[in-house]
Amino acid sequence: MAIRQHLANRGLNRDDKKRTDGMPVLFYINRLNAKHHCGNIGELSSNFMLSDIVNAFYLHLYCSTWVRGLSTVMMLLYTNPKRGVFEEMVNEQDWQQEQDRLDLVSVTLRAAIAELEPEVAGLRDQVAEIRKRFWEEVTINTSTHEDFEESFYSMKQQEAVLSERERSHQNRVQRWKSMKRLLPSPYFGRVDFQEDGLSSNEQIYIGVSSFVDVDGLSFLVYDWRTPIASMYYDYSPGASAYETPGGRVAGTMMLKRQYQIRERELQNVFDTSLTIGDELLQQVLGQGADTQMKTIVATIQKEQNAIIRDDKSRMLIVQGAAGSGKTSAALQRVAYLLYKHRNKLKADQMILFSPNPMFNSYVSTVLPELGEENMQQTTLQEYLEYWLGSSFRLEDPFEQIEYVLTSIQSQGYEARLSGIRYKASEAFLRALQSYALWLGKEGMMFRGIRFQDRELITEEQLKSRFYGYDSSIRLANRVALLREWILRELTSLERKEQEARWVQDELNYLDNDQYAEAHGALRKKYRQEKAVFDLNEQFAEMYGELEQDEANDFDFSTQEEEELLRRMIVKEHFKPLRQDAKRLKFINVNGLYDQLFVDDDAYRLMTNETEVPEHWQEMCKQTKEKLSRQELFYEDAAPFLYLKELVEGARTNTEVRHLFIDEGQDYSPFQFLFLKQLFPRARMTVLGDFGQAIFPQATNLHAADSPLIRLYGEGDTSLIRLVRSYRSTREIVEFTKALLPNGEEIVPFERNGRKPVLSKMGGDKMKVARLIEDLAELRDEGFDSIAVITKTMAESLEAYEALKAGGCEALRLITKETLTFERGTMVIPAYLAKGVEFDAVLIYDASPRTYHRESERKLFYTACTRAMHRLLLYATGEWAPFVQALDTSLYEEMR
Numbered sequence: 001m002a003i004r005q006h007l008a009n010r011g012l013n014r015d016d017k018k019r020t021d022g023m024p025v026l027f028y029i030n031r032l033n034a035k036h037h038c039g040n041i042g043e044l045s046s047n048f049m050l051s052d053i054v055n056a057f058y059l060h061l062y063c064s065t066w067v068r069g070l071s072t073v074m075m076l077l078y079t080n081p082k083r084g085v086f087e088e089m090v091n092e093q094d095w096q097q098e099q100d101r102l103d104l105v106s107v108t109l110r111a112a113i114a115e116l117e118p119e120v121a122g123l124r125d126q127v128a129e130i131r132k133r134f135w136e137e138v139t140i141n142t143s144t145h146e147d148f149e150e151s152f153y154s155m156k157q158q159e160a161v162l163s164e165r166e167r168s169h170q171n172r173v174q175r176w177k178s179m180k181r182l183l184p185s186p187y188f189g190r191v192d193f194q195e196d197g198l199s200s201n202e203q204i205y206i207g208v209s210s211f212v213d214v215d216g217l218s219f220l221v222y223d224w225r226t227p228i229a230s231m232y233y234d235y236s237p238g239a240s241a242y243e244t245p246g247g248r249v250a251g252t253m254m255l256k257r258q259y260q261i262r263e264r265e266l267q268n269v270f271d272t273s274l275t276i277g278d279e280l281l282q283q284v285l286g287q288g289a290d291t292q293m294k295t296i297v298a299t300i301q302k303e304q305n306a307i308i309r310d311d312k313s314r315m316l317i318v319q320g321a322a323g324s325g326k327t328s329a330a331l332q333r334v335a336y337l338l339y340k341h342r343n344k345l346k347a348d349q350m351i352l353f354s355p356n357p358m359f360n361s362y363v364s365t366v367l368p369e370l371g372e373e374n375m376q377q378t379t380l381q382e383y384l385e386y387w388l389g390s391s392f393r394l395e396d397p398f399e400q401i402e403y404v405l406t407s408i409q410s411q412g413y414e415a416r417l418s419g420i421r422y423k424a425s426e427a428f429l430r431a432l433q434s435y436a437l438w439l440g441k442e443g444m445m446f447r448g449i450r451f452q453d454r455e456l457i458t459e460e461q462l463k464s465r466f467y468g469y470d471s472s473i474r475l476a477n478r479v480a481l482l483r484e485w486i487l488r489e490l491t492s493l494e495r496k497e498q499e500a501r502w503v504q505d506e507l508n509y510l511d512n513d514q515y516a517e518a519h520g521a522l523r524k525k526y527r528q529e530k531a532v533f534d535l536n537e538q539f540a541e542m543y544g545e546l547e548q549d550e551a552n553d554f555d556f557s558t559q560e561e562e563e564l565l566r567r568m569i570v571k572e573h574f575k576p577l578r579q580d581a582k583r584l585k586f587i588n589v590n591g592l593y594d595q596l597f598v599d600d601d602a603y604r605l606m607t608n609e610t611e612v613p614e615h616w617q618e619m620c621k622q623t624k625e626k627l628s629r630q631e632l633f634y635e636d637a638a639p640f641l642y643l644k645e646l647v648e649g650a651r652t653n654t655e656v657r658h659l660f661i662d663e664g665q666d667y668s669p670f671q672f673l674f675l676k677q678l679f680p681r682a683r684m685t686v687l688g689d690f691g692q693a694i695f696p697q698a699t700n701l702h703a704a705d706s707p708l709i710r711l712y713g714e715g716d717t718s719l720i721r722l723v724r725s726y727r728s729t730r731e732i733v734e735f736t737k738a739l740l741p742n743g744e745e746i747v748p749f750e751r752n753g754r755k756p757v758l759s760k761m762g763g764d765k766m767k768v769a770r771l772i773e774d775l776a777e778l779r780d781e782g783f784d785s786i787a788v789i790t791k792t793m794a795e796s797l798e799a800y801e802a803l804k805a806g807g808c809e810a811l812r813l814i815t816k817e818t819l820t821f822e823r824g825t826m827v828i829p830a831y832l833a834k835g836v837e838f839d840a841v842l843i844y845d846a847s848p849r850t851y852h853r854e855s856e857r858k859l860f861y862t863a864c865t866r867a868m869h870r871l872l873l874y875a876t877g878e879w880a881p882f883v884q885a886l887d888t889s890l891y892e893e894m895r
């Protein structure tokens, strides 16, 4: 090894293997310190064998100061001092130098991969072999205490060897995988940095993971998540700095360069003096939409980097315009946190709440692309279904929005809307908390425990027992006491029940299996009591008899057997009662929730609230009707579960450390409070856009009085705003931002395209014909991800049928059941298109008959902002009011 050679040349004792084995690690640590790289043991162990690391510590402890000094000198020797400041344009010579370096890195990478390949290929066999040989290497002798101790230590030693081998194998596999990932495109960026006080400057090449040269000293590529790499995202050439655990390192960035590399060939090299090269971003954004989201590590923008690397706030709120990279930043943030805390944070300790299941598939490839495991992904609906789905038919958010959009004329509509808003509010949560306190004094509702049409324990008994407990004991704790009491009662009732007539009847009709089970149990019991008779023989005899004449009633030979069988029979029948008691089924939560929605005076009394929402009576009626059918509105599900937990005791998940909530504006303040309670040890990252708040219970994420800021308090909350929109062309952003009242603050990224095209047609038939023509043209132009976006599912069905009937082929209808996002042409309602994007978007009907209410403006905006390159809108008759209000220079009109 090169380092060992260096040391030997400098007079270090080559025979001291322990010392020299540790040397590369020590140098590595020195270099990490020197660069203030976040050199945690995870990174260290992925680059070295455990034995090398241990030896390094040995060396560090025992070697003399001059060796330590030498390590620093060596570090400098290994730092290539040849640097220069490049002009904006990369000239031919620089290009060649870059290609040469790329070749060198590629060759080194290939060699390192080839070296590890045989080991990795034979990995499974090796580990299996080690396991197989485990016991051969261990001598077990337990004759004396000393022998026993020796055996124990021999086993421990062998186990330690095994786990170290396994760990080092795992590290090798990981290293091998990350090198394979690097191979086609080892890096995407470079900064040349001269630290204040040092004369040399250093070239830092940045890629999706780190790659250290064979000498174990020189970083040929730095992981984009290392502190030093953060400069690439945060600064342009000039004064720059980066934060390390040991403090801030300041200096001058001499150069910032970007690369596009494909299959080890340089495609493009850009030098940049401003933000991260607009050229590269232009190219990336100019590409077609993908069926899966892509990583953005090469072009992360400064404000996105702040989101990714924020590691302080308990609550991080990101309010960002449509297409500003909120979801992208969130996913890179997951990768960053997994890297930074790799020793204590696992992917399954992070959960992403997505707007719908299709979105889960859309984002599922980003983390694996970065070499990280996916975090857990779910939707709030999935969670609610898990806990309430067996007792209720739950309305989902899409049914709710369909109702809101389509049932304006129906009776009780305003009351429902008022209910949706109220049940989403903090006021309702407060009301439920007060209600729980009230229940501590009166009003609890129980279900008597019934068995075979008899009431074993009555509701009254339960109630008086419950209110007999000390009233200072918390509600949930009193429920737990009651449960224990019920279980004890059931045990004594079970004993009494054994004499009942029905038990005798059942005894006469027991089948062979039940006998066998009973006698098996008896035999076990006798064995345990060391009984001196051979039950086997008896059992065989009895079994034989039974087989001979199954119809005969069994003649019980001993009273004990009969008792046991009686006990077994009753126990079996009581099992569901016990299970129900354990699951707290004796609490009538339905009744408790239902009881809330009575008259307004009672509500005020129970909840201490002074106000009831508008349309209270009608709202109560709707809620009760739904409950009586074992159904729950979407807006009732979280409150119902919350009340259940107030009474039964809260369920919490303390494993999860990071919660990501995408499309956060669609969650109610109530739901946020609920999630906070559910994950008490998690930090929250909420990403959303109030401009896309399409649900009536929406939360404004960034307003001064936002309930989200109150959730953890201002001191523990950071708010980041993203105003630059990357998804759509400048023309589309100019059009869509004009749809919003505060849209002027949205800044388009300078990527040009065609203005949105508005086609007003004489009738529906002509409109469909135009749509079909346009779809064909768009496909001819090479766009292969095209969405016809409608307001509702009913409109989607209508559009789908009409387009199909008109001869449009290869069309896909997206419903809430669709699980995967695929390339092609699709018809999709706007609320399901949230979060995803398409090359071209066609708004099926932008006339007032579809969009006319002010409340539909944001839905319309959400639909239009899904377009990356082309936006086309259609109408018959007039344009929707918010389109009419637009400046005509923002679009092209076709007739």
Ligand SMILES: Nc1ncnc2c1ncn2[C@@H]1O[C@H](COP(=O)(O)OP(=O)(O)OP(=O)(O)O)[C@@H](O)[C@H]1O
Pocket (backbone or CB within 6 Å): 281, 284, 285, 294, 296, 299, 300, 301, 304, 320, 321, 322, 323, 324, 325, 326, 327, 328, 329, 689, 726, 727, 834, 835, 836, 837, 865
């Ligand atoms: N820094 C970046 N580099 C390259 N592409 C980017 C960058 N930021 C965002 N994008 C691209 O912009 C598009 C929109 O990003 P993303 O979906 O993350 O935005 P969003 O804010 O979540 O949007 P919405 O709220 O509309 O769903 C994606 O194609 C993404 O790859």
